Amino acid sequence: MTKALQRAGKYRLFSRLKVGSGKSEGYRMGTPEQLAELESAGDVIYQNSRYGNTYVIDRPGMDRAFEDGTPIVHLGQVEGIEALLTGYPAEWSVVLLWCGREVTAARSAGRGDRDVEARLNAWDATQADVEAHPGQVWDLSVDTSVVDPAEAAGLIDALLGGGWRPWSRAPMG
Incomplete structure (x- = not known):
């Protein structure tokens, strides 16, 4: 479905920052130090841990995503949805x-x-x-x-x- 939306040309998958290992496709791979910098700057909108990794929605990444079109953000937690809706004002x-x-x-x-x-x-x-x-x-x-x-x-x-x-x-x- 995401690939079908992206074919329309105006939608882009938001690549969350991933701190950890394993699959890198669809992610911006980061380091614990990068995550600490984002946290200290108040630029972490939402983060969760799963499969031994940390996945982050960050303000600079979201800013870039909106510059490129309409971001598609994959989230599997209601808490994450609420954090995005309140932490990054947009017409979601x-x-x-x-x-x-x-x-x-x-x-x-x-x-x-x-x-x-x-x-x-x-x-x-x-x-x-x-x-x-x-x-x-x-x-x-x-x-x-x-x-x-x-x-x-x-x-x-x-x-x-x-x-x-x-x-x-x-x-x-």
């Missing part, structure tokens, strides 16, 4: 992309992930987080097990174009 739209646990497992295995169980643990944590925040309002909710990436991208593009603002909550399982 919040989209819940969801699929069932079994679909997640199959997709992860199909990509050749070696940490499928860790990814399912993350799915469980995200589901619990979403359920713990019943007041969180999504501008759009898409069940990616029934909506293909191109169609999801079209729905999001329409939402951001201002012509369509539905609200629905996809089933959580």
Whole structure:
């Protein structure tokens, strides 16, 4: 879905700063010293740890992302969404992309992930987080097990174009 949106030319995936190891594609790899500098400057909007790494949404990175187009920010925590909405004023739209646990497992295995169980643990944590925040309002909710990436991208593009603002909550399982 992100790749389909990026093909439109005006959207860009926000590359979070990643402090740690492993996959680097889609991230700006950083060091603990860089993270400490951002923290001391008050430039960390949100950070979380998962898979033994720290992932950061930082103000300078977000500034650059807006210069390049409309950023797409992937977040799996409601706390992160709230931090971004309050910590970086912009006209944000919040989209819940969801699929069932079994679909997640199959997709992860199909990509050749070696940490499928860790990814399912993350799915469980995200589901619990979403359920713990019943007041969180999504501008759009898409069940990616029934909506293909191109169609999801079209729905999001329409939402951001201002012509369509539905609200629905996809089933959580």
